[in-house]
Amino acid sequence: MGGGIKIPSPRGAFRVWQRNLTIFKKYWKSIMFPNFVEPLLYLGALGLGLGTFIQQGGINGQDYVAFIAPGLLASNAMFAASFESTFDTFVKLRFDKVYDAIITTPVNAEDVVAGEYLWAGTRSALYGTAFLLVLVALGLVSSPWAVLIPPALLFIGIMFSVLGTLFTSLIHQIDYFSYYFTLVITPLFLVSGIFFPVDDFPAPVPQVAWFTPLYHAVNVCRGLASGPSPAVLVDVAWILVFTGVLALVPIQIMRRRLVS
Amino acid sequence: MSRRGTGGSTLAGRGLRKSYGDFEAVKGVDFEVFPGECFGFLGPNGAGKTSTMKMIYAAAVPTGGELSVVGLDVTRHDREVKRRIGVVPQENNLDEGLKVRENLLVYGRYFDLPRKLVLQRADELLEFVQLTEKAEAKVEALSGGMKRRLLIARALINDPDLVVLDEPTTGLDPQARHLVWDKLRELAREGKTLILTTHYMEEAARLCDRLVIMEGGDIIARGSPAELVREHVSPQVLEFRSDPVSLAALRLIVQEAADGVEEGGSVEALLAFTRDAHGVIELVRESGIKVENTVQREAGLEDVFMRLTGRRLAD
Numbered sequence: 001m002g003g004g005i006k007i008p009s010p011r012g013a014f015r016v017w018q019r020n021l022t023i024f025k026k027y028w029k030s031i032m033f034p035n036f037v038e039p040l041l042y043l044g045a046l047g048l049g050l051g052t053f054i055q056q057g058g059i060n061g062q063d064y065v066a067f068i069a070p071g072l073l074a075s076n077a078m079f080a081a082s083f084e085s086t087f088d089t090f091v092k093l094r095f096d097k098v099y100d101a102i103i104t105t106p107v108n109a110e111d112v113v114a115g116e117y118l119w120a121g122t123r124s125a126l127y128g129t130a131f132l133l134v135l136v137a138l139g140l141v142s143s144p145w146a147v148l149i150p151p152a153l154l155f156i157g158i159m160f161s162v163l164g165t166l167f168t169s170l171i172h173q174i175d176y177f178s179y180y181f182t183l184v185i186t187p188l189f190l191v192s193g194i195f196f197p198v199d200d201f202p203a204p205v206p207q208v209a210w211f212t213p214l215y216h217a218v219n220v221c222r223g224l225a226s227g228p229s230p231a232v233l234v235d236v237a238w239i240l241v242f243t244g245v246l247a248l249v250p251i252q253i254m255r256r257r258l259v260s
Numbered sequence: 261m262s263r264r265g266t267g268g269s270t271l272a273g274r275g276l277r278k279s280y281g282d283f284e285a286v287k288g289v290d291f292e293v294f295p296g297e298c299f300g301f302l303g304p305n306g307a308g309k310t311s312t313m314k315m316i317y318a319a320a321v322p323t324g325g326e327l328s329v330v331g332l333d334v335t336r337h338d339r340e341v342k343r344r345i346g347v348v349p350q351e352n353n354l355d356e357g358l359k360v361r362e363n364l365l366v367y368g369r370y371f372d373l374p375r376k377l378v379l380q381r382a383d384e385l386l387e388f389v390q391l392t393e394k395a396e397a398k399v400e401a402l403s404g405g406m407k408r409r410l411l412i413a414r415a416l417i418n419d420p421d422l423v424v425l426d427e428p429t430t431g432l433d434p435q436a437r438h439l440v441w442d443k444l445r446e447l448a449r450e451g452k453t454l455i456l457t458t459h460y461m462e463e464a465a466r467l468c469d470r471l472v473i474m475e476g477g478d479i480i481a482r483g484s485p486a487e488l489v490r491e492h493v494s495p496q497v498l499e500f501r502s503d504p505v506s507l508a509a510l511r512l513i514v515q516e517a518a519d520g521v522e523e524g525g526s527v528e529a530l531l532a533f534t535r536d537a538h539g540v541i542e543l544v545r546e547s548g549i550k551v552e553n554t555v556q557r558e559a560g561l562e563d564v565f566m567r568l569t570g571r572r573l574a575d
Contacts, residue, residue: 096355
């Protein structure tokens with residue numbers, strides 16, 4: 001305690017993850033439904049609607065629907081983890097005092113945050129897997145590499161949980177989340193190569209995209225859905241490094257909010 | 261009165277301080293609690309009680325001094341300390357997403373207790389706090405008193421060596437308060453070490469073997485309830501109610517006869533501490549000063565606080 005960087009205990013993090021799973025098992029149908037339906041709406045409206053107007057040949061030889069589908073897997077993971085790490089975490093922190101109760105046990109504040117990262121990743125992977133099965137049924141995913149999409153979504157979810165928790169750790173009013181979603185999440189959703197390939201744009205668009213997290217998540221999902229090139233390893237490394245470097249920062253800030 | 265064991269203390273603070281920025285919430289306090297004791301921290305809101313409790317259960321880091329809980333330095337061994345204590349917080353923080361019994365089961369997992377043991381203890385504890393029939397109820401369906409009892413049950417799931425209760429009956433109606441007191445007395449009888457904060461004199465007097473009175477971050481008195489009363493006030497108290505002018509005149513008369521005189525806090529009253537209530541009353545009667553109401557009672561902790569600080573404990 002006191003000064004020094006706090007490293008979470010895996011055991012404590014697991015207990016927090018387990019607590020969230022216990023509650024999720026009670027309410028999963030009602031929690032999961034909107035998050036599951038939303039990407040289907042995008043797929044229908046944009047894929048089929050807008051896709052009709054996109055010339056024969058699609059994008060990079062793919063149908064427009066098949067082009068955007070894996071990208072939506074990535075953005076769906078982003079949205080699931082972002083809601084979990086913003087609104088849900090804030091309510092547990094400020095209103096329900098769930099964390100205050102947990103940290104009077106051998107589970108420490110740093111374990112709580114790490115457990116929430118893992119849970120957000122799990123939730124992303126669960127939703128994503130359900131959506132993936134729909135895409136497979138629709139014939140929009142062809143490569144056997146797609147079996148690696150659920151674990152990829154786990155890490156993508158953890159990455160966005162770290163980012164969302166960082167924002168949550170800094171704010172004191174729930175209203176500020178609209179800034180986060182309007183200024184961070186929505187722009188990422190629109191310009192990370194889900195709906196059009198950003199790599200073909202003139203500089204500095206691809207260079208800027210390279211520094212944003214969803215761009216790499218989309219590359220990974222698209223690669224795994226259609227058969228990856230080794231270049232995907234760069235995207236995987238980017239996600240792991242970004243997550244690893246940032247993960248300890250919200251942990252320290254949240255700890256200071258929970259332990260005075 | 262106290263049930264001091266032969267071993268070391270369960271809880272010991274030495275020069276314990278806590279500051280929040282420029283504000284000193286706890287200004288270097290010393291206390292020691294022995295196994296099996298029920299020990300109270302009494303004082304008005306803002307006295308530093310909750311800050312002290314938070315340091316004990318590692319939700320606040322001391323700014324200075326030493327603090328050993330269940331024989332361990334809290335700052336260095338926070339997890340181990342928390343494994344061996346139970347905490348009943350001032351504010352309800354039950355898990356609203358879980359049912360009554362589930363709250364105990366999930367909480368038990370945080371301590372890595374075997375599932376079988378937690379299941380058994382959960383049922384025993386629900387029985388103990390008289391919530392067996394509510395086991396499958398939602399937390400939000402419980403009354404304030406039931407929630408507090410569930411918090412007490414939850415704090416016992418790890419069979420702690422020390423139970424920390426921060427204002428365990430604040431906000432409860434009298435019936436609910438008495439039920440909580442019964443449960444705490446039962447725990448004390450079983451030999452559990454309890455520390456509790458309160459701003460209710462009656463609560464401290466009923467439950468605590470020893471206590472400290474805190475004010476403005478300092479401990480201003482300590483001892484058993486009886487000791488405190490004996491040391492700081494005379495055994496009998498007379499409360500005279502009247503208009504301000506009569507009270508001023510009365511004060512001059514009473515001052516001569518009583519051991520001490522205090523203004524009656526917010527109400528217009530004069531308090532006289534004496535060993536000879538009868539004599540003082542006689543004197544007042546002879547003076548002919550108009551008194552609307554006179555109450556004679558035994559001195560209590562409230563009067564100790566009044567003597568020490570010149571005001572009543574805010575409720």
